[in-house]
């Protein structure tokens with residue numbers, strides 16, 4: 001900066017009355033780029049740029065490949081790179097894919113709402129009644145997630161299976177006379193398993209938003225005549241809506257694309273769109289169709305997520 | 321207070337774990353009274369106010385409002401409303417909705433609700449601010465919204481927890497006057513918590529001065545200021561010179577004594593009886609000692625030397641060594657006559673009302 005300070009005499013000092021009197025700290029001659037780099041925001045960008053670059057490359061790269069593929073076609077063993085919309089036509093109109101997509105959306109939305117409805121009371125309890133042991137409670141909640149994803153799904157097989165824990169228990173209690181075959185290998189089993197798998201991911205954002213809730217607002221609501229239920233509906237629920245939305249999205253978006261759970265506990269009726277995509281990229285070896293299915297799913301899920309966010313924002317405005 | 325008691329606090333204790341936050345409190349607050357709880361931070365003012373509002377229950381003792389015991393009654397069922405220290409404005413609602421919050425449950429109908437809210441907005445001079453969101457308000461506006469939101473419920477008792485402490489000085493003084501006017505106008509009981517003695521003195525009908533969980537004195541502002549019950553109260557309500565006298569003779573509500581440097585003095589008892597005159601402390605407020613200017617004379621008149629001077633704008637505080645008195649005394653003079661120009665080290669003469677002294681048990 002010593003060079004810049006040589007110019008920072010005379011009139012230029014008057015151009016910027018807010019400039020510190022120390023010469024060379026900031027002068028009018030400095031290039032805008034340099035000035036940006038020196039600003040608070042600039043420093044921030046500079047600091048995050050390596051991981052940002054890394055993340056962008058890893059995120060954008062595959063998406064470009066997928067989107068490009070979706071406009072090409074499979075010509076037996078080679079890829080024909082002439083532009084075509086045939087894949088999208090197949091993805092969006094063939095009944096099998098439409099059904100799978102609808103089922104996936106149904107499963108993911110149901111799982112998201114079930115998970116959040118079950119996670120909310122847990123998060124609420126830890127935040128409001130965890131006292132000194134909040135940290136311990138959160139720790140306990142994450143314990144099941146130390147075991148692998150597959151193990152957790154398989155343990156649900158043990159619970160829901162034909163000769164599983166649930167059936168044996170019900171038989172023992174005399175509630176049923178022969179094992180239920182409807183517990184596993186259907187959509188319900190997929191929903192139950194996924195809701196459990198994602199519970200902690202829903203609890204954490206809900207917990208954070210409940211922690212941020214100013215308790216004196218609840219006292220003010222009580223002071224103005226509200227009992228516990230009204231306090232919850234008029235204060236807690238609208239003010240934790242960002243946490244609810246985050247939890248819903250965190251659960252909903254990845255579950256649409258889950259193919260391990262449906263494969264293990266979903267049976268024939270539990271197949272989801274990701275299983276079809278997997279087949280296209282694998283056995284069927286039709287990358288362009290798989291890509292079109294993937295892109296369509298991505299776009300539709302984004303639209304659905306947007307719609308849900310708007311709906312919840314609307315509900316928030318109604319709660320007053 | 322001649323009015324009926326609105327709030328009665330009877331032998332109230334509050335214990336947190338093994339810490340006694342409130343110790344056997346007794347007080348009676350009249351209908352339509354402006355009552356202040358004054359004391360240093362941490363003395364238990366908020367704890368007591370929260371128990372009146374129903375946010376905490378006493379460990380033992382009872383609180384009655386309008387003659388009815390409030391034991392076990394939650395805040396939403398008490399005839400009180402609170403202005404919280406943090407104001408607790410609902411950030412997701414606009415000003416109108418904040419103020420209408422408590423009215424919604426009453427199902428007054430749209431017109432009645434709107435007219436009540438507009439009236440409350442006018443009362444706190446926020447007309448036109450209804451659509452502004454709760455999280456876009458300045459400190460003073462938040463304070464007014466919190467006030468309007470409580471007043472619109474037409475409570476019998478309004479509880480205010482340091483409502484002005486977050487405001488800057490000018491706004492605070494303006495709001496003190498406005499709050500006092502408002503209370504006179506609507507005539508309900510106000511219980512104000514504050515740690516600012518001037519606020520308490522200027523606004524209240526009566527003040528309870530609290531120290532570490534106990535009430536030291538309950539009296540009208542003038543009485544508290546002129547006749548503080550204890551040295552602690554005297555100290556908290558603006559400065560006081562504390563001196564040791566000999567030959568103390570207490571006689572009913574008055575006393576006579578010999579004070580080194582001052583000679584024979586007299587004065588009155590403050591509140592409590594003096595059990596041991598030999599251990600008693602004599603107090604005099606700095607503004608009751610006055611400078612005798614050149615060319616004037618006075619009786620009684622004593623002389624001293626200025627050892628320190630502090631300038632406060634409208635007044636100057638002088639620390640003076642008085643001949644024959646071991647303790648330095650402080651004097652506060654208005655600056656009209658040039659007290660701010662008296663150099664440190666100069667000799668001055670002092671006069672006082674011989675009856676201006678108070679005596680307290682040490």
Ligand SMILES: Nc1ncnc2c1ncn2[C@@H]1O[C@H](COP(=O)(O)OP(=O)(O)O)[C@@H](O)[C@H]1O
Pocket residue numbers: 336339341359360361362363364365366367368
């Ligand atoms: N919930 C609580 N648990 C434990 N101690 C508390 C609690 N609330 C207040 N106290 C203690 O009680 C004392 C009085 O507090 P408070 O009434 O807030 O004082 P003030 O309002 O006069 O500043 C303080 O020492 C405070 O630490």
Ligand SMILES: [Mg+2]
Pocket residue numbers: 365366367
């Ligand atoms: Mg307090």
